[in-house]
Amino acid sequence: MSTAPASFGGTADDDDLLLLNDDVNDNTVGWDDGLSGGMDSSAVLSSINGPAASATGGPGAQAPRAQAGPKRNPGLCWCFDVASYQPYFNVDTIDVLERAIEALKVWKNKEDGGGGYFREVLGRKGGPDAYGPFWISMTLVFTISVTSNISNWFHETEAAIEKDLTSLLHAFWVVYAATFGLPTLGYLAVRCLSPPPPQPSDGSPSQAGGSFNYITILSLYGYAALPYLPASLLCTIPSQGVKWVSVLLACLWSTALLVKNTAGWVGEGERGSRAIVGTIAGTQIGVALAVKIAFYG
């Protein structure tokens, strides 16, 4: 196994190892009065770092932390640091598969009968992820481009190759506008148009927006793009009827997922949620029409 460390931090250096004075052997440490017991800390420590680390009585005592590794200052270039995005990719293969399957089950409701089942699924384990949206969109770009070319190959001409490459570019713009641009606009709209949350009277920091955050809406839109994958495969069949039916079905499916999961989430009152539902449905229909007309003629 290669020992090449991750290029961007995340590995514990020796300085940052949680070296704890071995309280069992030497009683000069004064800080352990506040702890539940030196033994607990070293037990925690040894489970993280292995027996060798806790056995070495270190120079200073540091409070044990849940993760090894230095706590870094975000600094100016945090957006270029891979580690700052890692929480959004905290999923295993099983999780992604499970989320993909649950995203297709639009008919499922939460236990209390409300919508928002998929948001609940997203909240499990590592939280909403950006892996699904990104790679589903990439696959969709490729699939739409390929199937668009295949369905147009019945009219093969000299300009065919340029059309192939530019269709890739067009597919890229359309898909990414739909799966990344729309949720960004939606998030901004909700944030700007809804009243600021009331400040709690006891001075504690207010929970801005509750559970409405950007990564959840991004995840939602990303997984909602899934029905378009089989639809684009069906569009290789040279029949206008089949193409229209499959694209509209995909649109319906995707809109259903989005609407069911956003209706109760934001928008106070009847008018608010109707406006949101209307906007989402409208934009999704627009996207579906764009996909059908631009790529499958």
Place this chain on the structure above:
Amino acid sequence: MDGAIDTTPSTLDEPISETIMRDLRQVSSKLRVVLIPSKKNTISSRYDHEEVLKQLKDWDLWGPLLVCLLLSIFLSVDAGSQGALVFSAVFLVVWSGAAIVTINAQLLGGTISFFQSVCVLGYCVFPLTVVAGVLLIVHTFLKSLIFDSIFVALAFIWSTRASVVFIGQFISEERKVLAVFPVFFFYVFLSWMILI
């Protein structure tokens, strides 16, 4: 350039041909290491992996650059009037694709080094480059999609197998498919560009 610290000052006086040959030899040895599947039995193939990884720690970007340039040239020559567009498209896809796959692996918690991974992914494009060259020659007398597809499929399997084995070493078991899918996707993308 070749990753090793040169303590002998005499390399400044050597003829250029020797300098170039040294780099070419390094590139070709890495190509061989990455691409030739081990014919030994399973016991020694584990040592082969260690050997491969040790040699690949010495990453360089000349090899991938050569491979990428060759691929772009072959495809742009074959594209006729759209040559410039195809050339830049292939170049862009190879380098940004390798970067995206690597960053994805890192985001999933893999302990992979950025340039090492780009290096390996670049080297693994070599079978596809070879096939692109072969098809360029074949297209002068035969244009058959089925024939092209068979060759490209073979090269694709070869490329993917080599790089998936490498990437898989650095990712935890639960996320391996998540990291491997982009690699697979990257080579499918390149194969598609060769086919059209």
